[in-house]
Amino acid sequence: MKLRYLVSLLIILSFVSLFVGVSNVSPLDIFQLTEDQKEILFISRFPRLMSILIAGMSMSIVGLIMQQLSRNKFVSPTTAGTMDSARLGVLVALLLFPAAGMLEKMAIAFIFALLGTFIFMKILDKIKFKDAIFIPLVGLMFGNIVGSLTTFFAYKYDLIQSIGSWLHGDFSMIIKGRYELLYISIPAVILAYLFANRFTIAGMGEDFATNLGLNYKHVVNIGLIIVALVSAVVLLTVGTLPFLGLIIPNIVSIYQGDHLKNSLQHTAVLGAVFVLVCDIFGRIIIFPYEVSIGLTVGVIGSGIFLYLLLRRRAHGL
Template identity: 90%
Template sequence: MKLIYLVVMLVILSITSLFVGVSNVSPLDIFHLSEDQLEILMISRFPRLISILIAGMAMSIVGLIMQQLSRNKFVSPTTAGTMDSARLGILVALILFPAAGMLEKMAVAFVFALLGTFVFMKILDKIKFKDAIFIPLVGLMFGNIVGSITTFFAYKYNLIQSIGSWLHGDFSMIIKGRYELLYISIPAVILAYIFANRFTIAGMGEDFATNLGLNFKQVVNIGLVIVALVSSCVMLTVGSLPFLGLIIPNIVTIYQGDHLKKSLHHTALLGAVFVLICDIFGRVIIFPYEVSIGLTVGVIGSGIFLYLLIRRRAHGL
């Protein structure tokens, strides 16, 4: 798929997203907007669009980084315990620092997400049987253990409903003043582009990377910091977007190859396009009500994941 096609699709879907919703704002009204229509666009529709673009691009890119560093196409923040660890961090912040702001909660979630991802990578180093399917299963088991700890303490402190509803992926609550935390993801994405070639070399293995003069551990740690930072930002602002960081890098790899720097633009654009499609679909399927992005991405993403799994087995990969 050529880059220009993705750009055109992104522009068309972005414009469509601005004019889909319960409040009647038509493209024909754009040059003579009423005060109410202007407020809807500036307070709700534009912030929602920006958050969709940033979240879609950032989560797809960190999924690509994780797959490169772990050398496994079925590893992502969802299947490596990163999101579950970030969720535990948010719960700890709610219990210990109930009056803390979003930035403080994000800092705690970032620390837990980083620790969780680091533990998963350490577990990966100890595993000798590194089958393509076995590794993400280990990650899912690790994530479920962390999730069980989160659920236990959430029940104990009567926060299960709060944390469950708050962290479920949803763009309907995104308005001006409640999405700006996502801007922290932009420097992380830029850093990912700067270190893209190093991540590609690191993905060839520690011995190979060291022979080429690369500081393997430093590059891996930078990658883990990027993954944890983006995951915690998106988790706090939007909620969980299951399968996004898993399927988009796999789709891009099929037609673009494994060179990370060449794949970054395609991964970012396709991630944003996919989330936009899921969001628009969720807003029109039972109009005027809305299906949350966590559900639409999960259902569509799981179907694509099963296809990729069958395709990989069919080709003996």
């Protein structure tokens, strides 16, 4: 699939997204907008579009990085305990620093996400039977243990409802002033592109990378920091987007190969396109009501994941 076709589709869907919603704003009104229509576009629709693009691109890229470093196509922030650890960090922030702002909560969630990801990678190093399906199952078990701890303490301190808001992705509450934290993901994505070749070499194994003169642990640590930072930012701003970081890199690798630098642009654009499609679908399926992005991404993503799983087994991979 040509990158320019994906970019063209992204531009078309972005334009459509600006004019889909309960409030009546038509493309024909673009040059004669009323004050109410301007507020709808610039306070609600445009911030929502920007958050969709950034979240879709960044979560797809960190999924690709995790798959490269773990050498497993079914590892992602949602199957390695990263998102669950970030939620635990949010709970700790709510308990210990109830007056903390979003930036402080993000910092604590980032620390917990990083620790959780490091623990998963350490577990991965200890596992000898590294089957393609077994590894993400271990990650899911680890994530469920962390999630159980989060639920226990949230229930104990009557914070279930507060934590529940971070369990499901939702763009409906995104307005101007409530999404700008996502811009922190952009430098992380740029850093991922700069280190893409190093991540590709690191994905070949520690011995191979060391023989080529690469500081393996340094590169892996940078990759995990990028994954944890983006996961924490997206979780706090949008919520969980299940399967996104898992399915998009797999789809891109089918037609683009496994070289990370060659796949990054395709992964970013396809991730944004996928989230846009799910968001538009969620807004129109029961119009004028809306289905949360976490549900639409989860349902569509689970179907694609099942197909990828069956395809991998059919090819004996």
